[in-house]
Amino acid sequence: xxxxxxxxxxxxxxxRQNESRxxxxxxxxxVGVGFKTVGGVRTDEVCVVVSVVNKLPLVQLPESARVPGVxxxxxxxxxxxxxxxALQDPTEKMRPARPGVSLxxxxxxxxxxxxxxxxxxxxxxxxxxxxxxxxNKAQLGDAIVQPGPHDGGTIADQIGTLExxxxxxxxxxxxxxxxxxxxxxxxxxAKPAINEPGNNTVDCAxxxxxxxxxxxxxxxxxxxxxxxxxxxxxxPVQKSGRTTGLTTGEITQLDVTVSVLYGVQVxxxxxxLMTNAGSQGxxxxxxxxxxxxxxxxxxxxGSTTSTIMNPIQFVLDALQVQVLxxxxxxx
Amino acid sequence: MSDQSMQHALEVKxxxxxExxxxxxxxxVGIGYCRRGGVQTREVGIVVSVKTKVPLSDLKPRDVIxxxxxxxxxxxxxxxxxxAL
Numbered sequence: 001x002x003x004x005x006x007x008x009x010x011x012x013x014x015x016r017q018n019e020s021r022x023x024x025x026x027x028x029x030x031v032g033v034g035f036k037t038v039g040g041v042r043t044d045e046v047c048v049v050v051s052v053v054n055k056l057p058l059v060q061l062p063e064s065a066r067v068p069g070v071x072x073x074x075x076x077x078x079x080x081x082x083x084x085x086a087l088q089d090p091t092e093k094m095r096p097a098r099p100g101v102s103l104x105x106x107x108x109x110x111x112x113x114x115x116x117x118x119x120x121x122x123x124x125x126x127x128x129x130x131x132x133x134x135x136n137k138a139q140l141g142d143a144i145v146q147p148g149p150h151d152g153g154t155i156a157d158q159i160g161t162l163e164x165x166x167x168x169x170x171x172x173x174x175x176x177x178x179x180x181x182x183x184x185x186x187x188x189x190a191k192p193a194i195n196e197p198g199n200n201t202v203d204c205a206x207x208x209x210x211x212x213x214x215x216x217x218x219x220x221x222x223x224x225x226x227x228x229x230x231x232x233x234x235x236p237v238q239k240s241g242r243t244t245g246l247t248t249g250e251i252t253q254l255d256v257t258v259s260v261l262y263g264v265q266v267x268x269x270x271x272x273l274m275t276n277a278g279s280q281g282x283x284x285x286x287x288x289x290x291x292x293x294x295x296x297x298x299x300x301x302g303s304t305t306s307t308i309m310n311p312i313q314f315v316l317d318a319l320q321v322q323v324l325x326x327x328x329x330x331x
Numbered sequence: 332m333s334d335q336s337m338q339h340a341l342e343v344k345x346x347x348x349x350e351x352x353x354x355x356x357x358x359x360v361g362i363g364y365c366r367r368g369g370v371q372t373r374e375v376g377i378v379v380s381v382k383t384k385v386p387l388s389d390l391k392p393r394d395v396i397x398x399x400x401x402x403x404x405x406x407x408x409x410x411x412x413x414x415a416l
Contacts, residue, residue, distance in 0.1 A: 111416075130415050203415070233337075233364055233375070253361030253378050255341055257348050261414045268352075274361055274380075284416040303411040306380065308359075 007046040014072040047075040100220030100240035102147035110148025117321035124206035127285030132205035133165035165205035221246040229294030241283030249277030376404035
């Protein structure tokens with residue numbers, strides 16, 4: 001339509017006259033021409049669209065950081081996009097490294113940086129035991145490299161050190177449970193271990209970044225987590241992993257008891273979640289989120305048709321950490 | 332799906348999962364929606380994941396997975412071997 005073309009031309013002209021000023025404003029990451037959205041609904045009005053890292057109440061912004069409602073007779077619209085990054089290959093070296101990229105213990109192949117977690121203000125990288133702690137075989141303090149060794153990562157690419165891992169109990173139930181231990185537990189003197197033979201719940205570990213500026217909480221292709229979510233059958237979920245990138249699916253099974261192969265050994269996990277979101281070797285350690293970017297699980301296993309994750313609360317409880325979220329992190 | 336039917340399926344699953352996991356080919360037991368004729372229904376049941384589906388005639392009687400346990404439907408899905416990724 002002719003009117004649209006005129007409106008677009010006018011908006012483009014106004015945008016060019018103002019864009020360098022707008023781009024200098026705090027929080028602004030992009031300026032373009034687009035349709036205005038009012039109350040969540042897209043209108044036919046052409047306007048100057050200003051993308052910001054995060055929307056803030058006007059009262060929190062100094063005059064100099066407020067985007068005018070109208071510029072040269074053209075409406076403006078402010079949309080929240082978050083930081084905009086150059087699209088990057090998750091198997092390459094990245095600094096700051098973001099969740100979704102390749103990393104691992106220096107003696108493994110490669111896995112995925114799941115998300116950032118924190119404890120008493122210290123930030124840690126969350127992934128699986130079999131990625132950061134070489135399936136129970138690592139020593140605390142061992143080097144974690146990004147990308148993982150399979151993707152060319154060497155000690156020169158060290159990003160952190162192994163801080164803590166929860167051992168996975170390989171083997172079938174019944175092992176290692178002496179009558180004495182069972183009696184102690186029945187009397188409430190000994191707490192059950194988090195992961196017992198035949199009854200593992202988590203494959204998780206954390207690494208301490210060499211410095212805080214080597215990592216960023218924004219998950220590749222997803223964004224910064226907003227909190228923790230709960231799931232039921234059919235809940236849509238997404239993950240961003242080293243091998244298959246961003247994949248989506250839904251929760252297909254709850255309360256799953258599953259035999260997982262670690263090389264030639266078997267570990268039985270209980271209370272797990274299954275999804276049909278695709279994954280392959282190297283995706284282990286990915287955070288699984290719902291569509292509101294709430295973390296729901298930690299991916300660690302799968303087959304050609306299914307993906308298995310630890311419910312995130314088990315992981316956080318086992319490691320005594322919290323997920324770093326948009327509201328809690330410095331932008 | 333009612334919370335009640337989910338809870339019931341969970342209880343029945345927990346009572347029987349050890350015997351299911353001992354059967355040949357079984358890799359996982361969980362709670363999910365059952366399929367009928369390849370189409371997912373809204374009926375919550377026990378879902379048994381197997382490495383490969385095998386004709387009934389090739390299975391020892393003790394390895395056959397029942398179609399129903401107590402009053403809960405059992406669905407068998409082929410997932411292949413599940414590995415740490």
